Amino acid sequence: MNNAARVMDTPDERGRFGNFGGRFVPEALVPACLELESAFREAWADEEFVEEFQSVLRQFGGRPTPITPLRRLSKQLGLNIFAKREDLAHTGSHKINNVVGQTLLTKRMGKTRVIAETGAGQHGVATATAAARLGLSCTVFMGEVDTVRQELNVFRMELLGARVVSVTSGSKTLKDAVNEAMREWVTCVSDTHYCLGSVMGPHPFPWMVREFQSVIGNEAARQMRELAVGVPDFVVACVGGGSNAAGIFAGFADSSARLVGVEAAGGAAVRSGSPGVLHGMRSLLLQDEFGQIEEAHSISAGLDYPGIGPEHAHLAEVGRAEYYAIGDEDVIGALKLLSESEGIIPALETAHAIAWIAREAGGLLPKDATVLVNLSGRGDKDVAQVRAMLSPS
Amino acid sequence: MPYLVAGSTDQWVRHVEAAVLGGADAIEIGIPFSDPMMDGPVIQAAAQIALERSTTFESVCGELETLDVDVPLIAMTYYNVFLHHGLERAAGRLRAAGVLGAILPDLAMEESNPWRESAGAVDLATILLVAPSTPADRAHRLAQASEGFTYAAARMAVTGVARDDGDAARVVATIREASDIPVYVGIGVSRPVQAQELSKVSDGVIVGSALVERIIGGSNVADTESFVRSFRDALDE
Structure with a gap:
């Protein structure tokens, strides 16, 4: 297939899909986004990494x-x-696909901890799972409202060794969990990867998560x-x-x-x-x-x-x-x-x-x-x- | 430079005047946004109170017009507030309200051209932040592109209260390598003694959460004046 004709193609260097996307983050996080972008670009072009990703999905992900x-x-x-x-x-x-990719990338970048946001808890559980598999420390931010309606998933994450932080700001749901994860990331970006759960956030996340999915x-x-x-x-x-x-x-x-x-x-x-x-x-x-x-x-x-x-x-x-x-x-x-x-x-x-x-x-x-x-x-x-x-x- | 959240109390304009009486060189006015990604719990709470009090971009500009102070006013908010208002309209409205500069913590330099064009057209300065994580070459570019002053983030954190000076000296030194633009240090500056230390390496400090916490806790304008004066005295010593 001709690459130039692909509808869901690699975004431009500013991370744009047409009029959307980009990287609107505090200066403190720009270097981490740039680092992640280059690490993903290299890894995704590295046959060994792609083979490892696929093999973990086969042997572990089902x-x-x-x-x-x-x-x-x-x-x-x-x-x-x-x-x-x-x-x-x-x-x-499906959340497991993305977290297997991002945790492998976390290791590759030499980071030892992941943080994540979660709404229903599926991405949180998946992140806690993939982190446990690689021995990464894991903290999950979850809106207080969601910790109540999905309390079993909170317990699952804890069983998997993750720490779950209940977010009480704003609407106390997914959007606020993302805010809190971003705020946490600012304080620990040197050793921590933000394992974002969807095709959103600053470049390269929307592109990277789509590629893993x-x-x-x-x-x-x-x-x-x-x-x-x-x-x-x-x-x-x-x-x-x-x-x-x-x-x-x-x-x-x-x-x-x-x-x-x-x-x-x-x-x-x-x-x-x-x-x-x-x-x-x-x-x-x-x-x-x-x-x-x-x-x-x-x-x-x-x-x-x-x-x-x-x-x-x-x-x-x-x-x-x-x-x-x-x-x-x-x-x-x-x-x-x-x-x-x-x-x-x-x-x-x-x-x-x-x-x-x-x-x-x-x-x-x-x-x-x-x-x-x-x-x-x-x-x-x-x-x-x-x-x-x-x-x- | 004290920072206040506009609309966090119906007396907020009086607090701005009190801060000027207390010796502020400039005032940073926070325009509340629903999702303040760079702010810690204190300023989040103040923004939420302000929004619940129906504070809007227009209401803030309207109240600023009634203000008669002779120090520069700098607006701080998140990009979506301006974007939604229309960049040219927002820049023009701020300038008409007497604001001289704007800080948009979620507007990375690479995405800032449309805003800078709109702001530049009405002589509104765009103030950029440099963080401890910013590599030197990037810090140099930020310092050269920043207008009015450069905001040096003292630590890898969101706004809040801290006890030490963090990485301020290193961040300021990196900025100075590329530009002689004034450098103000913020993020975690909460006590006069910190301000005094930081003033040895910078041109000034920005005090936000420590003041906002008092104001939303119900302190009166006289408290604000004496709080700001305690910093003024420490800096002048």
Whole structure:
């Protein structure tokens, strides 16, 4: 494939994807971002590093993850649906791909500690896991609200030897966990890597995380060929910051497939946001008329973020990907639908993508369309929350 | 140079005047932002209070216009506040309100051209920070590009209170290699004795969290005046 023609290409030297991206960070962090960019560029061009990354994903991460034809759901909806099973990866979501890459890079840079932000806890658990594997010290920042609704994940991280810091500033959710991780990073940047969990933040994070996650899309494209299905008509993924979507889109961006990102209605940066600068990037953000960032509200902690990765903002602007919103009220139904029809309990985040497919079957999704959905995570972490919602006291 | 968060109390303009009476050479005015990435708990809390009191960029500029002081006013906020307002409009509005310079801690030099053009068009200075982590060649470029003065971060930390001088001497020395622009030291400067020490290597200090903590704790304007005077006296000794 001709590199120059790639839709999801390497960003320019300022880290721009079209009008979005960049590096809007305090001077104290600029040298660390530059160091990281050059370390990643070298590592990603180093066959040995790439081979180690892939081998850890095979031997530890549970890759390749399978593709499951969703036969009963397909019949029910009049579609031809296939699921990329990231829920079967180690730690229960796609997050493991990124953290394996970033922790290997941490070692390569000679750093001994990682910090991370987490919303639902999936990225925090994945980071704690990958850090334990390499003997790196690990601290995870989590909004106080999220530590309550995802308390089992807090305990999981602690079991894995990580320290979890409850963040009480601002809205006490993911956005504030990112703020706090950035503030911590300023104080310890010489020995600590900030293991950012999504395709967001300052350059090179959006690009690097997409590259680590592109294993999803590359694998899926190959598997769809092996299944003799080929290029699907639609590729669908939920989007908070957008890492699972970026990962699967990367395998199909240069194909004829329509790319669909599904946001939570209360955190729909593409549908309801406007351009702005937050967390080191220029992207689409939920903000008020004065440029103050608004709080996102979603049933799922992982989509509770007022922004979106800059490459998604770019893909939306140039029309290569489409973004739609799903309200909280449709999410539990979609979770039950997939559980009962296919024997797969999806994460609440992932259920947004299922809800969109169910809603648009026969609408935007024509009869018998081939749909590849990224099952980004499993629902075990959400079971207590879902039970509470289904049995009103 | 004391730092105050605009709107953190309805008396904030009176506190600015008191700081001038207490001997401030310039005043740094923080315009609150919802996600202050470079600020520690004290200034975060003050910004949150200010936002809850419906403080906006326009309300701050409006109140600054009522202020009659003869020292330079420097605005400090995060880039999104200006970006959302429109860079040219924001620069023009600040200048009309009597502000002479702006500090945008999340606007890295590489991304700063659009803002510098807008600010330059109305003679509003853009003040750049140099951090202890900044390599010497980059520090030289920052010092040469900074206008009015250069802000030397004394330590690798967000704003707050500290007891020592951190890396201030080294950061200032690096800046001096490339430029004779005045250098002010900030981040963690909270006591007159620190200011006195730091004034031996720099042109001045910026005192933020220690003052803001008093103001949001309910101290009156006379307290602010005497607090600033304690620094003035230490510097003049």
